[in-house]
Amino acid sequence: MKWVKAFVYSPWVYHLHAGGCNGCDIELVAALMPKYDSSRFGFKLASSPRHADILVVTGPVPQHMKDFVLTTYEQVPDPKVVVVVGHCGISGGVFLWRDDENYAIAGPLNKLIPVDVYVPGCPPKPEAVMSGLVLAAKKLAEKASGGSGG
Amino acid sequence: MGGLLDSIRWALRGLSRIATVDYPAVPDSEYSEVEYIRGRPVLDPDKCTACGACASDCPSDAIEVGIDDEGAYRKYFVDRCMFCGRCIDVCPEGALKSSNEHIHVHGAGEEPVDIYRFETVKCLECGRPFAVPLFLKVVGERLGENLDESVRELVLVDYRHYSRICPDCKIKLNLKVHPGKYMVVG
Numbered sequence: 001m002k003w004v005k006a007f008v009y010s011p012w013v014y015h016l017h018a019g020g021c022n023g024c025d026i027e028l029v030a031a032l033m034p035k036y037d038s039s040r041f042g043f044k045l046a047s048s049p050r051h052a053d054i055l056v057v058t059g060p061v062p063q064h065m066k067d068f069v070l071t072t073y074e075q076v077p078d079p080k081v082v083v084v085v086g087h088c089g090i091s092g093g094v095f096l097w098r099d100d101e102n103y104a105i106a107g108p109l110n111k112l113i114p115v116d117v118y119v120p121g122c123p124p125k126p127e128a129v130m131s132g133l134v135l136a137a138k139k140l141a142e143k144a145s146g147g148s149g150g
Numbered sequence: 151m152g153g154l155l156d157s158i159r160w161a162l163r164g165l166s167r168i169a170t171v172d173y174p175a176v177p178d179s180e181y182s183e184v185e186y187i188r189g190r191p192v193l194d195p196d197k198c199t200a201c202g203a204c205a206s207d208c209p210s211d212a213i214e215v216g217i218d219d220e221g222a223y224r225k226y227f228v229d230r231c232m233f234c235g236r237c238i239d240v241c242p243e244g245a246l247k248s249s250n251e252h253i254h255v256h257g258a259g260e261e262p263v264d265i266y267r268f269e270t271v272k273c274l275e276c277g278r279p280f281a282v283p284l285f286l287k288v289v290g291e292r293l294g295e296n297l298d299e300s301v302r303e304l305v306l307v308d309y310r311h312y313s314r315i316c317p318d319c320k321i322k323l324n325l326k327v328h329p330g331k332y333m334v335v336g
Contacts, residue, residue, distance in 0.1 A: 034169065034170060035169055035170060035171060036170070036171055036173075037170045037171075040170075040173075087210065087229060087230055087231065087232055090229045090230075091227070091229050091230045093210045093230065093232065094209055094210045094232070097211040098211050098214070098227075098230070110258070114258070115258060116257060116258055117255065117256075117257060117258075118229065118255065118256050118257070118258070118261070119255050120228055120229045120230075120231065120254045120255075121232070121233065121252060121254070122210075122231075122232025122233060122234070124252070124253075125187065125252055125253075127171065127173070127252075127253060128252060128253040128254070128255060130173060131174070131253050131255045132255045134173075135255055135257065139257070
């Protein structure tokens with residue numbers, strides 16, 4: 001197995017469900033469970049955004065979730081990395097066509113907050129989620145050593 | 151009692167092997183199912199006629215087929231794709247194939263987009279690019295198959311000329327050749 005030089009300590013993950021269908025959430029939890037075992041790289045679910053280093057967002061961000069997403073993002077301490085899982089959060093997906101608008105959707109997520117890692121798929125396989133988390137850990141290490149902050 | 155014995159047997163089997171999947175995923179390993187899943191559809195450009203069936207049926211608008219001044223193009227936005235395989239089902243030429251590439255993780259501003267440009271036929275009348283040669287060939291073949299033998303040659307001779315003219319010019323030409331056949335509105 002190839003070891004990845006990750007963050008100096010174990011990066012904690014906060015999972016934010018922003019109006020998705022629950023598919024990506026199930027895959028994210030599967031990626032943290034023993035079969036896909038992301039804890040071999042030190043990833044751990046945090047129960048509060050104030051304890052987290054990585055914010056994982058799923059779902060297309062409907063209007064009623066917009067304020068919660070912004071508040072949660074502000075609560076994560078610097079340096080932080082935002083990972084968006086699933087094509088809903090990346091581009092709006094089936095809820096939002098290219099160059100179009102939807103009165104119910106405030107997303108895609110990169111309109112609201114800066115996103116560092118994209119994990120496309122509907123839903124992505126746990127292996128893809130795991131690669132996304134590993135990339136996020138690398139970006140977190142860069143941010144921490146560069147001192148640029150979130 | 152049988153159920154309990156089965157459970158014990160499964161529990162003992164679990165002790166004798168590693169259940170965790172390797173990272174990065176190894177396609178041939180015993181514990182990874184990568185080869186059985188749907189991934190991004192791959193285009194065979196030799197078969198594609200740029201008809202746009204995949205673009206119009208894509209539920210998440212991930213495919214764009216169109217014509218601009220440089221000619222016909224097909225864009226595929228991986229970020230929008232949900233790997234449902236609908237484009238593979240609707241393609242009349244069988245030009246799309248599923249692959250098991252499903253990990254497309256990327257950073258900000260690195261969205262993977264597949265762009266393919268086609269050779270394009272220009273209209274004999276106005277010189278505007280309007281169709282892909284393979285499309286005209288395939289339509290001609292299908293037309294020949296479905297026609298009665300008595301009129302086939304006659305129609306195909308006409309088709310060979312009129313297929314090289316763009317739809318806009320075709321309407322103008324028709325009005326010129328058959329005045330009074332159509333009613334012009336507006």
